[in-house]
Amino acid sequence: MTISLHPMLDSGVTPGTGDFAGGTLSCHCTDRTVTVTVDGDVAHNHACGCTKCWKPEGAAFAVVGVVPREKVAITRNGDKLAIVDESAAIQRHACTVCGVHLYGRIENKDHGFYGLDFVHAELFDKKGAAAPGFAAFVSSIIEGGVDPSETTPVRAQLKTLGLEPYDCLNPTLMDVLATQAYKLKQAA
Template identity: 50%
Template sequence: MTDSFSIHPLVDGGVERGREGFSGSTLMCRCTADPVEVSVQSEFLYNHLCGCTQCWKPEGALFSILAAAPRERVRVASNEQKLAVVDPNKLLHRYACRDCGVHMYGVIEDPEHVFHDFAFIHPELSRDPGWNPPTFAAFVSSVIESGFPPSRMSELRSRLRELGLEPYDCYSPELMDIIAAHAARRAGVLQEE
């Protein structure tokens, strides 16, 4: 690892603001011919950086950029035959282009799972600019599993904070509240509000 590191090319120079009224776009894989296109007819929700080793990220980046959209608002618009699940044994089925390897979206098939109603997408694949930027960094410690030196984690967390991206080793408090509320409803200890 060199003295510098790339968190992600779209945030290394600063986090840009989104465009008010952004309501969706088409995601495109990196193929120059016959790209996979995925239509997302929703704003991109809960945008964040993810340090896990499972998500697709650009070459040299420590983090991916990940967002959610309502599952029913995400559909493959073209070249669906090029998609395959990266690892069917994982909870999140990540659909990637067989040719370029880019992950297009991921879904959880278990209807009882808190995130079943979402599709997880990579906003940077959007054909249209203006999506909301990431607002936090999740699973930060996981970058160590990619080979990042543990001795530099303080430096990394400091840089994330400089960018306005609070580092967590789970999800943001907002998403953790959603997970806890879902569990409480299933256990019968929390009624609908």
Template identity: 65%
Template sequence: MSDIKLHPSLDNGLSPVASNFTGGTLQCLCTANKVEVTISAQTLHNHACGCSKCWKPAGATFAVIAVAPREKVSVTAPADKLAIVDEHAAIQRHACTECSAHLYGRIGNKDHAFYGLDFVHTELSPQAGWSAPGFAAFVSSIIETGTPPQEMKAIRARLRSIGVEPYDCLSPDLMDVLATQVAKLRGVVQPK
């Protein structure tokens, strides 16, 4: 099963999380004049993602995405190299215009349940200690990007073998957050 390649940060097992980790930087893949994004907090809800929108390093089947509070994420070196990949997407993914690596994604819709959280690719960080992926989301979507359907059972087994539970949506806790936000917007549940 270990011959199944998921993502470089998953294939050799999950890296340990540093208990006192307070953040670091992300850097694009350019050899010079790298875009740098500083995250001044530990990340939350790290996960493998099989959707077709998330950036994946070369050869990876899944993306690995975490979130951090928006106010803890800032571009610290050259912001003019970043561009939004799809202006119409719910998550405005900011990528380097030279190497195409996605550094962070931001939600602009204040009514979205994840507004205030930025999506980040900690595999682009030279620092160790970031939160480890806790689940895999949109696993079936890797079929849409070329994975043969007959490989799905083995891929789900491989994810479970490294401690990453596969889902075809988000984790149950995050799906509850999304549903709660919809209920609040409809007036079914009162905001706390």
């Protein structure tokens, strides 16, 4: 059985254009659509298997990248946004009607990713954003309902797409978090 990873991945990974200047993210509502403008391309775009990220119907993974928070602006119907879980490190802002996450923000200034917002590149109004480069939190798809016997084939499927599977973030991002933890420890 082949698991649907994500609509952006199931038919192969489409490379980004390398000059993507950003665009508008939109929720799925047809009435009073929430829009968020992103000025620039995403970085560290990846497939995420965690159970907190929004996923399209039937997908085992989300596809999430980051942008500097100052490059993100709510442009329409922001009154429909609410934080999904205020106790989470990433404050995911979702449409209260359709449930689509428009952006996630880290408010903790001591967090290694403070200053970055998490966005779903598939929601852009145009194509060309940076392609996913790895898969994170792959084992978490079990918590999302995927049978544990499917994780080995899923990891193989991800590798076929050129997405190295990790059960955390990729080494570069884990180094960022560890460096911040070290700095905080030294400052204490």
